[in-house]
Amino acid sequence: MLLLKQFWSLAKPYWMNPAHWFSWVLLFLSVAALLSVVEATVWLNEWNKHFYDALAAVDIDVIYPLMLEFCGIIALTVVLMVYGKWLQQLVVIRWRSWLTEQLISSWMRDKTYYRMTLGSEPDNPDQRIAEDARILTEDSVELFVGGIQAIAVLIAFTQILWDLSGNLGFEWQGETVHIAGYLFWVALIYSIIGTAVTHFFGRQLHGLNFQQQRKEANFRALLLRKRDAAEQIALLNGEACEQRQLKQSFADITGNWYALMSREKKLGFVINAYHKVAMMVPLFAGIPALMAKTITIGGLFQVRMAFMKVYSGFSWFVHKYQNLTRWSATVTRLGQFTEAMGNLAPIARVQRKTNLCWQNLSIEKPNGEPLVCNIDLSLAPESKLFISGVSGLGKSTLLRTIAGIWPFYHGELSQPQGHTLLLPQRPYLPTGSLRDCLLYPRETETTDSVTGSTNKPMLTDEFLIETLQKVGLAELTSQLEIEAEWQQKLSGGEQQKLSLARALIGKPDTLILDEATSSLDEETAIAMIGLLQSQLPQSTLMMVSHQTALYPLFERHLDLTPYAAKSKPSMEEQACSVTC
């Protein structure tokens, strides 16, 4: 029940939105095509009787036209099946595109992707957005259309089977008992037994499939991290450790896989035996009617086909058991993910005032442990503030709070008006051209091929080149269009210079630097801060740094040490506690 509720909350926003009427039309056409296949199968069933009777009578005059009719039925069935499937795939991709877009925009909205990492986020959001959205849409449409088809088959062939079965009469305690439509009852009982046994052997597959998807995603994520940290791992000679981690993660996959295999093997015995026996059940069950000469050989084959269809309609659940367990695991995973996004506390909007202002500002870790307490500060526009304090005190966290991404604080906090840019110690350089890296997160301007106009005010190449020269990256000026893994290609200092160039291009009203010059030598760091101050005189500048040489460039200084929630041990104290 919970599963269906979860599924409905995922499916309703798409399917109940009138804007998606065309997907309903496609779904309807797909169902119609597959129902026509059922109709063609009924026709084929009729054909079976005539054909086998004609064969038994060696009636060539009837056999040849029947062969022609067979070709017609098969051609029609194939066309309907192919287009039914094609329409189904069209529905899937439309729904999947919408769902993926919704998941991405919810994940990106209000920095959810970041805020989820601060709590106990559901594992591997990447897998939930990419893989689970695909499985959910594919399996749901397939199971829905397949389910309707199974019901249609059941309805169409129940009548046929009932009529063909006639009355089975047998003696019971001296009386003759008649069972109308006895082959239908055989198919029903056989299917109920099959469904019950399948569910008994397969019921643990839901949990195992859920775990399998999670472990596969963990392994993939671990591999991706190695790629991101390739250089650090190589320098630390961490291969053996990494290999151990990967081996362990893969062992988790294989451990669960063996459990899955063992369950599927048991289920395989049941399902295969069930299907194989099903082929002969109608022939064996039809023998009394054949002996009583109430049906012909052709009729027996017609019975067999009708029985198989009724049985396959009833056994749809058995056929689709593995898909259903995968589908249910996916619904649970996506349901958890969307629920976790929805349950996040609303983001606290930082007030905007002329001055940056903190009153009684206290900041905590996500677990509630206090970091810094009762900070009071007011900073007029265009001020330059240097913030210092020992490592781990909470300086970066204070900057995150000002930037509005750290929700664990109380007290008064207001941000100056206008655009704020925070440059972290490790800049993020997206994959793409150097121009993309330089302009991130602005979109690269494009020129309209017809009118020649640009979709945004153009930042000229001259300006970009001049900016690169100013920050000391003159050698990169010819590579603006080169696409590369710039994060790997540039040195730490060069990456920081590129990040500072972004500030010169973006001209923010408030610029926050979190150890943004830590990889530069002192002389260059001083030159860079001097450059920012001369080029952006109207920007409010705030900088956290351990580079004391920069201190004189700032008119104001805030030492966070007195605000620390608990005093951090000094290096000497730490060294002492180790040696003592």
Ligand SMILES: Nc1ncnc2c1ncn2[C@@H]1O[C@H](COP(=O)(O)OP(=O)(O)OP(=O)(O)O)[C@@H](O)[C@H]1O
């Ligand atoms: N996302 C997080 N989840 C849990 N704890 C965190 C998180 N981010 C930071 N912390 C903790 O908050 C404390 C302060 O971290 P912060 O990065 O603000 O220190 P810092 O003063 O900038 O240190 P440094 O000078 O070494 O950069 C640390 O103990 C850190 O472990």
